Ligand code: C2E
């Protein structure tokens with residue numbers, strides 16, 4: 146039994162959700178990228194801002210310090226001037242007198258002077274602590290004596306008077322006539338300088354320093370470097386040593402501190418002196434706020450990413466919930482979907498095992514027609530209205546229902562007995578019809594019914610809900626066009642048919658290989674002279690399977706049409722016919738044209754004709770011996786195919802007949818368009834039980850129509866003399882029917898041809 150699943154809508158839901166996920170994913174990536182870009186940009190921006198501010202403030206600071214240092218120097222100079230300008234001192238002629246003067250004036254000396262001294266022009270000097278020494282080699286002396294300067298300062302030196310590390314400032318002492326008499330000098334201990342500069346506070350952990358002669362430090366936060374030079378240990382920065390600073394005197398350099406920290410050094414020359422002052426800025430400290438900001442940004446980005454993940458997770462949960470809802474509930478009718486119905490119905494079957502159930506599958510007659518003629522909106526109204534009444538009914542009877550593909554509905558219910566159920570059935574069906582009536586649409590439901598009856602072997606309780614749906618569906622499929630038949634109940638006869646069909650399907654291919662199919666020929670008789678004018682080839686199957694036995698096309702052709710095997714079989718039949726004709730000609734027997742049937746399954750006219758001609762050409766037969774019977778088709782596309790196949794067959798010289806004309810689907814329009822040669826009227830025209838005169842009128846019209854259109858006319862199913870006479874009177878060209886002959890085995894047919902030609 147065919148188990149029909151339709152995964153179409155489900156797949157659509159999945160892809161829709163995939164799209165949603167993708168949207169989330171992509172927008173997440175976009176947001177994260179955007180945030181990261183903003184973060185990177187702001188971090189860089191802040192870094193630059195930090196650098197800029199630090200640079201500005203450091204430049205200003207070092208400038209301030211150089212000014213302060215200059216003032217200190219100027220102050221030193223003015224203090225020294227006090228001494229050098231003293232008349233008494235100028236009057237001193239010997240170092241002894243000068244020493245006495247120093248001793249008596251020592252209390253007037255500023256505190257930061259460590260020592261004072263005086264040197265004659267040849268460099269011989271006396272200091273306040275009574276040391277005789279010569280300073281002719283000292284720069285601060287030479288600059289004054291040479292007249293380059295009137296004030297000077299140099300250092301650091303190891304004092305020749307005290308042995309301490311000092312800087313020494315000097316001043317010219319002049320006679321009244323303005324000539325240089327000697328040089329007054331004072332020393333300031335580096336430790337005193339340190340005290341002075343200690344008060345200078347530098348932010349960012351920076352340090353202040355002064356480089357003196359040869360790059361030796363006058364001021365340095367690390368006292369070990371006082372009076373010493375500094376060379377960075379790292380080779381990368383080695384050139385930026387204190388001697389370099391001494392020489393360059395201004396600028397900004399990056400180097401390594403004595404504590405091996407990366408620093409920026411800002412230098413500025415102290416005016417009027419050979420000294421350079423500088424400050425250092427610790428880079429790590431400088432970037433401290435920036436790196437803190439960076440951390441904040443990174444944390445913000447991480448939190449945002451986590452939030453996005455969380456949001457995505459929540460949305461996924463939400464989506465899953467809606468997906469579940471969508472896969473459980475049909476969006477149009479809000480009934481359960483088929484998978485959900487199957488699940489719940491199976492649970493019901495399992496839960497109440499041993500009880501009786503009815504399962505119904507429902508759909509509408511010609512729903513496609515409602516859709517095409519009234520539009521999807523109207524068709525949907527039918528479905529919605531029907532689902533309402535169905536749900537109402539289910540609520541009242543504790544039944545379950547659901548909607549499947551298109552107009553398919555399902556219902557399962559526990560029942561007390563089949564009889565009680567059937568008693569109510571007509572009323573229920575009637576009430577459903579009435580509920581749909583206000584829509585004023587040709588909406589007529591049909592029902593396929595099956596049961597679970599534990600006491601009956603046939604309706605046994607071991608079937609799953611899918612088996613039951615299959616049974617109900619099959620039953621529904623047997624409902625005929627007759628509008629009075631609204632439901633069909635799955636029966637043992639149907640089960641046998643299904644079984645037989647399955648058996649047919651299992652054996653068909655082997656049967657073909659074993660040559661179990663054969664052809665019978667039914668003569669076509671001319672009504673003018675009662676002679677045979679042709680025959681129709683009709684296939685038969687003599688199965689080697691005892692359960693199948695001798696089969697007529699009514700048993701297997703519909704099955705082959707469903708599974709497509711008819712295409713293969715048709716060509717086999719054609720070959721049997723061609724072969725038969727060839728043999729008869731070879732034997733010198735009389736032959737008549739044979740018509741063969743073409744199934745509706747041949748959907749490609751070109752392919753069909755190609756294969757047909759391919760097989761035909763092997764037998765070297767005149768094409769006039771072959772006629773092809775084609776069937777009416779419903780749609781316009783089919784009409785095109787009919788025209789095409791007919792025209793192509795004509796090209797090869799074959800004749801074409803329209804089989805079962807008037808059986809329903811074709812329009813007169815089509816008859817006009819398709820250039821067929823023969824009209825084979827449907828057997829039903831002869832079987833209709835209408836008033837005799839009306840009946841005759843109709844047949845008269847049909848034959849006239851054929852003549853008008855220049856077609857040969859043929860009636861099939863002529864069983865009685867009366868029918869034959871009537872058709873003869875109406876000038877019908879040929880007849881085919883039991884009255885003249887049933888379909889005949891080959892050998893009987895050969896005899897028939899011999900006798901009737
Ligand atoms: P069809 O093409 O309309 O064939 C005519 C059917 O009417 C044949 O039934 C024939 O035996 C039957 N018949 C002929 N005269 C009378 C009569 O006076 N009274 C009654 N009651 N029946 C009559 P058959 O052989 O059982 O074939 C049934 C159908 O199977 C055919 O209807 C045709 O549609 C299909 N068929 C048969 N052979 C082939 C074939 O080789 N290929 C295809 N595609 N279909 C075939």
Ligand code: CA
Pocket residue numbers: 681742774804
């Ligand atoms: Ca036929």
Ligand code: CA
Pocket residue numbers: 804805825861
């Ligand atoms: Ca026919």
